[in-house]
Amino acid sequence: MNGFSAEWLALREPYDRRARSAALERRLADGLAARRTAPLAVIDLGGGTGANLRHLAPRLGGEQHWRIVENDAKLLAALPRAIAAWAMRAGHGFRTVEGGWQVESTHFSAAISLAPLDLAHELPALAPDRACLVTASALLDLVSGAWLDALLRRCAAARAAVLFALSYDGTIDWAPAHADDALVRDAFNAHQHRDKGFGAALGPSAAAMAQRLLAGLGYEVEVAASDWSIDSGADAMAHALLSGWVDAAIEARPHAHETISRWRAQRIEAIAGARAAAVVGHRDLLGWAPP
Ligand SMILES: C[S@@+](CC[C@H](N)C(=O)[O-])C[C@H]1O[C@@H](n2cnc3c(N)ncnc32)[C@H](O)[C@@H]1O
Numbered sequence: 001m002n003g004f005s006a007e008w009l010a011l012r013e014p015y016d017r018r019a020r021s022a023a024l025e026r027r028l029a030d031g032l033a034a035r036r037t038a039p040l041a042v043i044d045l046g047g048g049t050g051a052n053l054r055h056l057a058p059r060l061g062g063e064q065h066w067r068i069v070e071n072d073a074k075l076l077a078a079l080p081r082a083i084a085a086w087a088m089r090a091g092h093g094f095r096t097v098e099g100g101w102q103v104e105s106t107h108f109s110a111a112i113s114l115a116p117l118d119l120a121h122e123l124p125a126l127a128p129d130r131a132c133l134v135t136a137s138a139l140l141d142l143v144s145g146a147w148l149d150a151l152l153r154r155c156a157a158a159r160a161a162v163l164f165a166l167s168y169d170g171t172i173d174w175a176p177a178h179a180d181d182a183l184v185r186d187a188f189n190a191h192q193h194r195d196k197g198f199g200a201a202l203g204p205s206a207a208a209m210a211q212r213l214l215a216g217l218g219y220e221v222e223v224a225a226s227d228w229s230i231d232s233g234a235d236a237m238a239h240a241l242l243s244g245w246v247d248a249a250i251e252a253r254p255h256a257h258e259t260i261s262r263w264r265a266q267r268i269e270a271i272a273g274a275r276a277a278a279v280v281g282h283r284d285l286l287g288w289a290p291p
Pocket of ligand 1: 009046
């Protein structure tokens with residue numbers, strides 16, 4: 001039950017990068033620098049082709065050990081190329097080392113290894129005891145409340161800090177509005193709760209649930225907006241999103257098929273003519289374990 005292509009992850013990566021909360025990332029970097037004993041151990045859950053590492057490693061600085069957990073064989077195979085291409089573009093050193101790869105720059109060095117685990121069934125194999133940071137981007141909305149609870153208890157036992165970026169929050173605000181925006185959004189949001197392999201998915205309530213569970217474990221938690229802005233310059237992204245929303249909405253509300261398809265045609269026309277833009281709500285969450 002895992003359908004994320006490397007192409008889709010590459011398409012969304014620049015939108016994610018622009019959307020993520022710089023303020024939370026600065027607080028994370030400062031807090032870790034104050035607390036850490038080098039090297040900084042990071043576990044990245046559902047790492048895809050490594051976008052979370054590409055974004056965070058330069059912002060965290062210093063010596064880092066990344067363990068990227070992923071169960072999709074195609075994404076695992078694409079990851080080294082994606083990391084190498086990024087390192088080359090950014091002028092970082094990149095080399096293969098025993099058990100993984102090493103990226104070096106003037107202000108950080110990251111040793112990277114892969115953990116090909118199915119998080120839904122192999123959470124106990126994660127063992128975040130040494131981890132200073134457990135992180136994920138665009139993962140929490142896929143998981144169930146029970147799974148998230150089990151993960152966060154493990155993080156708390158390891159006293160790990162957490163950063164969960166880019167959890168969809170259920171809002172899609174169009175300008176100008178269309179009479180059927182709410183129907184499509186609500187149908188899509190209902191679909192978001194379907195099982196993605198972890199049990200009934202949290203979907204749009206993921207960040208709020210994580211915040212509540214972490215607070216119950218004594219964590220200090222901060223949440224910030226990390227919304228995508230989709231405008232007329234975003235044709236490929238807009239088309240991919242509209243297709244995803246509409247397919248899911250029709251699956252969730254088959255009786256509204258015609259209305260949803262008409263909405264799609266009108267939205268595509270409006271986007272192509274630079275007459276519509278959307279803001280898709282996301283949340284970033286930073287949590288510190290109690291001292
Ligand atoms: C929306 S993608 C985000 C990928 C990456 N973090 C990024 O920001 O580009 C969700 C990721 O979670 C991974 N995933 C989903 N279910 C998983 C599971 N049971 N075990 C491990 N990884 C999983 C997917 O393969 C995918 O790479």
